[in-house]
Structure formats: structure tokens, C-alpha cells
Amino acid sequence: MPLVLSGGSTNLYHWRASTGAQVDCNIERDGWLHPMEVKLTSQPTRKQTLGLQAFRKAHPDQRIGHALMLCAVDQPRWISDDVLALPWDLL
Helix, strand or coil: CCEEECCEEEEEEEEECCCCCEEEEEEEECCEEEEEEECCCCCCCHHHHHHHHHHHHHCCCCCECCEEEEECCCCCEEEECCEEEEEHHHC
């Protein structure tokens, strides 16, 4: 059953590859996928985006938007060109 947010239909998925790479949550809305990781760290690194990168490589034909990393940062900041670290309390 889809989750409804702000008048639209949203699906949530978990993804894991046979290699062990994973993405905690994929948010699907309006034909776009938005991968999201949840981390305890206040100092996120590019290395912690490996699952997000693996997801993109495994799904080259999908429309994949910016990825999110929810973590203990004080303010939003880009970890890479397509991964935004967000404070937990912004959601």
C-alpha cells in the first residue's frame, strides 16, 4: 500500500544488492526515485555514499534524483555532487 504525502502517492522501498551494497530507503514519487541513507555520524564522508552509488549503477535506466543522507549534521551540506546530508530534525 502506498504512503500518501501532501496529496500524492509515494512508495518506499529498501534495496540490497547481492554484493551487500544497500540503500536504507528509496522514495518513489512521480516516477522518480530518491535514495536515502540514515547514519549516526555528524561527519558524513563520500565513503558512506557507496551504497547510494551502487544503487545508481545498478539502475541506469531509472530516473534517480538527488540522494539524501539523514545524519547528525548541524545544517544541510553536499557530500558529493548528488548526495545531500540533512540534519535529522529537518524532516
